[in-house]
Amino acid sequence: MAHSAGSRLNIFKELWSFMRVRKKWWLGPIIGTMLLLSFLIVMTQGSAVAPFIYALF
Numbered sequence: 001m002a003h004s005a006g007s008r009l010n011i012f013k014e015l016w017s018f019m020r021v022r023k024k025w026w027l028g029p030i031i032g033t034m035l036l037l038s039f040l041i042v043m044t045q046g047s048a049v050a051p052f053i054y055a056l057f
Contacts, residue, residue: 015031
């Protein structure tokens, strides 16, 4: 289990390194928005708010 958490952290480190070295700063807001939307969908999956969230998309 600890290896899995370490590999996830490693992915974020590599992504940050890629963005920093190649000056791809425009990827930051896209990735942040995708993470926020995925978190929102997962958290509201079983609630009464879910139909309203899905109606936005």
